Amino acid sequence: MKIIPKLVPTVVKTVFKKPVTEQYPYEPPKPSPNIRGKIVYDVDKCVGCGLCAIYCPSGAIEMIMIKEVKRRIPIFHLDRCMFCHQCVEVCRFGAITGSREFEIAAYNKNELKIITPKERVKPLKVGEKK
Amino acid sequence: MSYAVDLLFGPQHPALHEPERFRFKVDGEIIVDVDVKIGFIHRGIEKLAESKNFIQNIYLTERICGICNVAHTLCYVQAVEDMAGIEVPERAKYLRVIVHELNRIHSHLLILGVAAELLGWETEFMYLWRDREAIMDIIEDVSGNRVTSAFNTIGGVRRDINNTQKERMLKVLDKVEKDTRFHKKVLEEDPLYRERMVNMGVLKTRDAIERCAVGPTARGSNVDYDVRAHDPYAAYDEIPFNVIRYKECDSWARMMVRVDETLESINIIRYALKHLPGGEIRVKVPPRLPAGEGLSRVEAPRGELIHHVFCQGDVKPYRLKVRTPTFANILAIAPTFIGHTIADVPAILVSIDPCFACTDRLTFVDVSSGKVMKLSLGEIKRMYWSR
Amino acid sequence: MDLFKLVEVVVFPGLIYLVVLAIFFEWYKRKLVARMQSRLGPTYTGFRGILQPLADFLKLLFKEDIEVTTGDQKMLTLVLLVAPTLFIFSLFFVPVTGYTIFSFEGDLLLVLFISSIASLLLYLVGWTFRSSFTKAGAARLLLQIVGFDIAAIALALVPAFEAESLCIATISEKISSAVISNPLLLIPHGFAFILFLLAQQADLEEDPFDIPHAETELVAGYITEISGRKLAFLDLFKDLQMVYVSFFTASLFFGVIVKPLSAVLVIASSVEMFLKALLVLFILFTIEAASTRIRIYNLLDAFWKYIIPLSFFSLSLLFIIKALPGVLL
Numbered sequence: 001m002k003i004i005p006k007l008v009p010t011v012v013k014t015v016f017k018k019p020v021t022e023q024y025p026y027e028p029p030k031p032s033p034n035i036r037g038k039i040v041y042d043v044d045k046c047v048g049c050g051l052c053a054i055y056c057p058s059g060a061i062e063m064i065m066i067k068e069v070k071r072r073i074p075i076f077h078l079d080r081c082m083f084c085h086q087c088v089e090v091c092r093f094g095a096i097t098g099s100r101e102f103e104i105a106a107y108n109k110n111e112l113k114i115i116t117p118k119e120r121v122k123p124l125k126v127g128e129k130k
Numbered sequence: 131m132s133y134a135v136d137l138l139f140g141p142q143h144p145a146l147h148e149p150e151r152f153r154f155k156v157d158g159e160i161i162v163d164v165d166v167k168i169g170f171i172h173r174g175i176e177k178l179a180e181s182k183n184f185i186q187n188i189y190l191t192e193r194i195c196g197i198c199n200v201a202h203t204l205c206y207v208q209a210v211e212d213m214a215g216i217e218v219p220e221r222a223k224y225l226r227v228i229v230h231e232l233n234r235i236h237s238h239l240l241i242l243g244v245a246a247e248l249l250g251w252e253t254e255f256m257y258l259w260r261d262r263e264a265i266m267d268i269i270e271d272v273s274g275n276r277v278t279s280a281f282n283t284i285g286g287v288r289r290d291i292n293n294t295q296k297e298r299m300l301k302v303l304d305k306v307e308k309d310t311r312f313h314k315k316v317l318e319e320d321p322l323y324r325e326r327m328v329n330m331g332v333l334k335t336r337d338a339i340e341r342c343a344v345g346p347t348a349r350g351s352n353v354d355y356d357v358r359a360h361d362p363y364a365a366y367d368e369i370p371f372n373v374i375r376y377k378e379c380d381s382w383a384r385m386m387v388r389v390d391e392t393l394e395s396i397n398i399i400r401y402a403l404k405h406l407p408g409g410e411i412r413v414k415v416p417p418r419l420p421a422g423e424g425l426s427r428v429e430a431p432r433g434e435l436i437h438h439v440f441c442q443g444d445v446k447p448y449r450l451k452v453r454t455p456t457f458a459n460i461l462a463i464a465p466t467f468i469g470h471t472i473a474d475v476p477a478i479l480v481s482i483d484p485c486f487a488c489t490d491r492l493t494f495v496d497v498s499s500g501k502v503m504k505l506s507l508g509e510i511k512r513m514y515w516s517r
Numbered sequence: 518m519d520l521f522k523l524v525e526v527v528v529f530p531g532l533i534y535l536v537v538l539a540i541f542f543e544w545y546k547r548k549l550v551a552r553m554q555s556r557l558g559p560t561y562t563g564f565r566g567i568l569q570p571l572a573d574f575l576k577l578l579f580k581e582d583i584e585v586t587t588g589d590q591k592m593l594t595l596v597l598l599v600a601p602t603l604f605i606f607s608l609f610f611v612p613v614t615g616y617t618i619f620s621f622e623g624d625l626l627l628v629l630f631i632s633s634i635a636s637l638l639l640y641l642v643g644w645t646f647r648s649s650f651t652k653a654g655a656a657r658l659l660l661q662i663v664g665f666d667i668a669a670i671a672l673a674l675v676p677a678f679e680a681e682s683l684c685i686a687t688i689s690e691k692i693s694s695a696v697i698s699n700p701l702l703l704i705p706h707g708f709a710f711i712l713f714l715l716a717q718q719a720d721l722e723e724d725p726f727d728i729p730h731a732e733t734e735l736v737a738g739y740i741t742e743i744s745g746r747k748l749a750f751l752d753l754f755k756d757l758q759m760v761y762v763s764f765f766t767a768s769l770f771f772g773v774i775v776k777p778l779s780a781v782l783v784i785a786s787s788v789e790m791f792l793k794a795l796l797v798l799f800i801l802f803t804i805e806a807a808s809t810r811i812r813i814y815n816l817l818d819a820f821w822k823y824i825i826p827l828s829f830f831s832l833s834l835l836f837i838i839k840a841l842p843g844v845l846l
Contacts, residue, residue, distance in 0.1 A: 006320040007253055007807040011553045020260050021557040032267065034289075036274035057182065057189035084189050084280045089288065137649055145733040159653075159813065248733045250724050250810030256554035322725055322809040472653065473812040476733045 031100065036083045038101040039076060043116045046095035047124065048072035052087035061087060069123040076114035078104055134162050137472065141170045145248055145476040148486040152475070159471040166464050168457075172490040179450040184210055184284060184419060187447065191437070192278055194452060195488045197240060200233035201430035203282040205437040206450075208363060210284050213424030213439050219410045222286035223365040224402050229273060229281045230364070230428075231395040231402075235306065236265045237431035238388040238395075241483040242313070245385055248476035249326050254316065261309040264302045271295055286412025296403055307396050314389045327382035331466040331478035334379055341462035344455045345433020346391065347482045350384030352377045357429035368405075371398050381481035388483075417445050430455055432483045454488035522618070530614040530787070535605055538613075539756035542763070543570035545795065546802060553806040570756070574749050582745035587647040593743070596645075597750040600638045604757040607631040611764050612689050615777035615786025620686040625677055628685065629670050632761065635754075636662050636720065642751070643729075643739025654738025657813050658729035664820035665719035665726075671828040672716060675709035676769045678835055685768060692772035705835040710770045712828050717762045718801055719816065721755075725808040726816060762801075763794035 022029075048071050053061040060080035063072045087096050106112050134155040141149035149170040155163035175194055179187050191206040192199045204226055211218060218226075243258035266276045272291060273279035281287055291299075317323060333343065338351035348355050356373040358366045374390040376383035421443040428435045433455030440449040459482040467478060494503040505513075525531055544559065544567050551558030559566025584590050607628045609618045640662070643655025677683055679702055680691035696702050719726040730738030743751060771793045775786040811819075 003321050005322055005804075005807040005809075006316045008803060010257075011253060011803055011807045014555050015549065015552045017555065019552060019557045020263075020555050023557070023560070032271040034271055034274055034295075036280075055183070055185050057186040082189070082278070083275065084278075085274070086185065086189070086280075090185075135649065137653075144736060246809070250727060250731065250733070251808070252550075252724075253554045253806045254809075256556060260555055320809075322811060325811060325815060326809055471812060471814070473728075473731065473734050473810075 029103075031102065033100070035100055035102065036085045037099045038078065038083075038104050039081070039085070039088065039114070040097050040099050041074070041076060041114055041116065042095050042097070043073060043120055044095075044122070045093045046073060047093055048074075049092075050074070051090050051092075052096060055086050055090045057084060057086060058082050066118060066121050068118060069121050071121065071124050073116055073121055077109075078112040078114065079109050133157060139475065145479065146484075146486075147244070148484075150484075150486040152479075154467070154472070154475070156472060159473070161467050161470055161472065161475070164464055164467045166460060168460070168486060169490050169492070171487045172492050173487065174492070176450055176452060176491075179447060181446065183417065183445040184447065185417070187450065188283060189280060191450075191452070192280060195430075195454070195485050196277055197237050197485065198233060198430045198432060198435075199278050200230050200281060201428050201435055202437075202452075203280070204230055204364070205426045205428040205430075205435050206439070207282045207284050208426035208428070209424040209437040209439040210419070210447075211424070212426055213422045213441055214284075214415070214419045216285050216413065216415060218286055219413060220365070220407045221290075221409045222411045224406050225287045225289075225291060225411060226282060226364045227366065227369065228291070228399050228402050229269070229279060229287075231399045232265060232269050232272070233279070234431045235392050235395050236262055236269065237483075238392045239265065239310075241431075241480065242317070242385060242388060245477075245480040246323075248480050249323065251323065254313075254323075258313060261306065261313070264306055264309075268299050268302050271298060283412060285415040286410070288412070290411050291403075291406070296406075300400070300403065303396050303399060307393065310389065310392050310396070314386075314393070317385065317389060324382065326474075326477050327385065327481075328378070328380055330381040330470065330474050331463060331481060332380050333462060333466055338379075338462060342458045343433075343462035344458045345429070345431075345483075346384055346387040347433060347459045347462065349373065349375050350387045350481070351379045355434075357427050357434050361427055363426065363428060365402065369398055369401050371401075381477050384481040418443070419445075432456060432485060433459060452488075454485065456482070456485045457489045460484060460489065525618050526609070531609065531618065532605055535608055535613070535757065535760060536753070538760050539753060540570045540574070541567070542759045542794075542798065543752075543756045544568075545798065546759070549799065549802050550806055553802070574752065577749035577752070578746055580745040582747060585646060585648075585742045588742055589645040592645045593642060593747060596638050596641050597747050597754070600635055601750060601754045601757050603631050603635045603638070604754070604761045608757075608761055608764065610685050611761070612686055612768050612773055613764050613787065613790060614783055615773045615775060615790060616783070617686045620684055622687075623683045625673065625683045625685050625688070628765070629673055632669075632720070632765075633662070633666055635758070636666070639729075639739065639754075642743070646742045648742055650735045650737070650741045651739050654729045654731075654735050654741070657731075657735075658739060660813055661719060661722075661726065661729060661816060664817050665716040665824075668712065668820055668825045668828045669716040669720065671825070671832060672709045672713040673769060675705060675713075675828075675832060675835055678832070678839070679706065685765075689768040689772045690776075692769070693774060699838070701838045701841075702835070705831040705838065706770070708831045708834075709828065710766075712824055712831070713766060713770070714797070714800060714804075715824060716820075717766060718804055719820070721758060721762055721801065723801060723805040725804070725811045727810055728813050728816060731810055759798070760794075763797045764790060766797045767793035 050063045050072060052074055053063045058080050060077045062075045064075055065072050085098050088098050134157045137154045137156045139152040139154060140146045141151050151167040151170060153165040154161050175190060179190055182190060188203055188206060191202045194202050239258050239262040243255045247255035269279055270276045272295060273281040273289060333351045335352045338348050338353050352375050354373060354375060359373050371394055374387050374394060376387055419441050421441055423440045425438050435455055436453040438451040439447050442448045463482050494505050496503060527533065548558040559569035562568040562572045610620060610624045610628050640655050640658050643651045643658060676688050676692050679695045680688040682688055696706055722729055730740055740751060767790060773786055773790065775782060775789050777783040777786040
């Protein structure tokens with residue numbers, strides 16, 4: 001009896017149990033409430049300090065100058081982002097927050113950029129308290 | 131007279147999950163000589179670290195090894211803290227231990243599954259990875275991602291654990307413990323698994339010490355060596371645990387060390403959760419750190435890991451040196467292939483839990499004079515094109 | 518009469534029926550092993566993925582055939598064309614539907630001979646290339662054949678002696694009544710059945726005996742250099758081998774209980790044989806799922822030291838039980 005593999009009873013039992021596979025695209029995913037997902041940017045709170053771009057480990061944040069209102073805002077390249085949320089941590093004004101969204105696959109890299117439209121960007125009032 | 135022929139394992143081979151080359155001289159099925167060629171997956175992370183600031187380097191070191199990522203970040207931040215003389219809050223130390231041990235459980239269950247798969251035992255592989263999924267879920271719950279947890283930071287940890295998470299974790303740990311005990315019984319008693327693993331790649335205690343084996347490879351050879359116990363970091367000096375050792379010195383013993391360490395890790399996490407102190411989870415650290423150097427040793431799932439950081443009073447490290455456990459283990463294990471058959475190669479190789487991408491470093495050596503050279507990128511390109 | 522025979526050979530229970538069965542058994546294997554491993558298995562193609570093996574086969578037929586210049590491609594093509602037909606031919610003598618298309622006294626030996634030839638043809642597949650992986654796989658395959666073949670032949674003779682015939686159709690008819698009339702025969706019968714399953718497992722190259730194409734050691738063993746259409750035919754060959762093994766074992770050791778006398782009874786008995794074949798495969802796949810691969814030396818050890826002596830022991834036990842009433846009276 002010593003030559004019978006130990007898994008035989010388990011294997012036979014498992015046939016009659018429900019498989020554990022989750023058919024992901026056909027079934028809704030069950031992520032934890034705490035996951036780090038796509039970042040959300042609020043242009044109204046941003047002051048354009050650029051700390052997020054300095055600290056981003058993968059260079060996913062690019063600061064651009066908007067000449068019309070004379071201020072800098074970040075562009076987020078989500079194709080380079082690795083969801084470490086260092087920018088969320090480093091932002092003192094709460095302009096960048098995390099979300100739970102993680103299904104962000106796209107056919108085109110340009111769809112993965114978070115670009116704020118120019119009309120939404122208001123000029124910074126110097127001396128205003130946040 | 132021998133009729134030895136070369137049998138090349140790799141750089142691409144189903145038994146190797148990363149590109150690395152083993153040249154076996156085989157006589158029939160018996161291996162008479164082995165030549166390990168590492169260096170197929172050099173990534174230049176140490177050099178890259180010199181161009182990034184201390185915070186960015188946390189995420190870079192995390193990517194040295196995806197599976198033991200917590201060990202790498204922990205080792206790196208401890209080295210930086212050692213350099214800058216930063217004192218970490220008590221609660222952060224305990225939280226670091228918890229995530230580090232969760233990472234160890236996940237890594238050990240993973241390699242046990244891979245070992246089963248390499249021996250053609252797909253069912254046990256599926257079962258082990260199915261049970262590992264529960265651990266991945268709590269890592270996701272605690273840190274925010276299944277694999278790259280990004281949990282440690284310089285001066286503490288980035289997230290706290292609340293009571294509901296604690297409850298959830300304890301419940302999952304009970305289940306994982308039950309599953310691991312089942313797998314321990316199977317791996318201990320299964321006749322075919324024993325047939326394949328027992329007396330494979332025997333690394334005697336003396337040889338293990340002589341060849342500087344670390345981690346489960348050393349402990350499977352009955353070497354009493356565990357950084358957690360002998361040079362405690364984080365909160366390990368306050369947590370009681372056993373150093374697992376096996377006397378058999380073979381592949382089977384090395385795998386059983388991992389099974390028992392999984393059970394031990396579960397107990398460590400339970401203890402840490404029960405005695406979790408209150409207070410802050412991190413201290414504020416300035417971006418520019420004083421000049422100096424720092425060293426840290428961590429018991430990664432694969433063995434002892436060393437990070438060495440130099441700084442010249444900048445926001446970036448001047449030099450980061452990483453010594454990964456696989457480099458020590460692969461040289462220790464290579465001579466033990468001799469005398470076994472081709473069929474035993476996966477069984478021996480998997481028992482050190484190889485992680486080649488972490489291991490590869492690059493040095494230019496002039497073969498004729500044995501002189502070590504320093505070359506710039508331009509010079510390398512010129513040499514390449516003027517071949 | 519001849520036309521009827523032709524329909525039998527080509528459609529039912531001949532060529533087309535057997536190929537359909539082969540594809541179904543491949544699906545059954547994948548689904549069952551997946552469920553044993555707590556997975557889902559094929560899901561998308563057809564009802565519960567039942568058409569997945571067919572889809573794979575067709576896909577491989579359309580793929581580019583990468584011909585390795587160091588291999589003997591003509592030899593390979595010839596082998597792969599001949600090999601699947603061997604099993605179809607030998608299945609004509611096996612009561613897949615309860616009755617056989619062809620039958621003569623002594624066809625058991627012919628069928629055993631053909632199955633050995635088929636295994637040897639696989640060896641030729643590996644030997645036609647110069648790659649070290651295919652060579653090592655072919656050498657292992659040859660050693661494996663030397664291991665299990667003698668045991669398989671000796672064990673196939675156990676039901677033959679029980680039913681006192683060398684014709685598979687007669688054996689499958691008489692085996693149940695022979696065993697019932699002398700319950701003592703159950704001991705060598707059951708013994709031989711288990712050992713025969715092991716030998717057939719080695720023939721099918723499933724775990725623990727998937728040594729010739731051990732993935733993590735020899736990449737794919739003797740199959741390494743084959744691609745496209747040739748791989749499709751090799752897969753069909755392995756599937757037909759599965760059909761052959763399951764029905765051959767079922768008809769030798771379980772026999773046919775429903776006699777196929779009319780058209781309705783033919784369907785009933787073919788369903789019966791089908792279920793028995795599924796049962797045989799269930800046991801084989803349970804062993805496959807629960808065990809690791811062993812080394813070639815272990816296999817030779819196991820067969821030459823234990824299984825071959827045990828199979829001759831069960832044969833001699835059978836003789837003793839058969840002869841016992843005559844001696845006592």
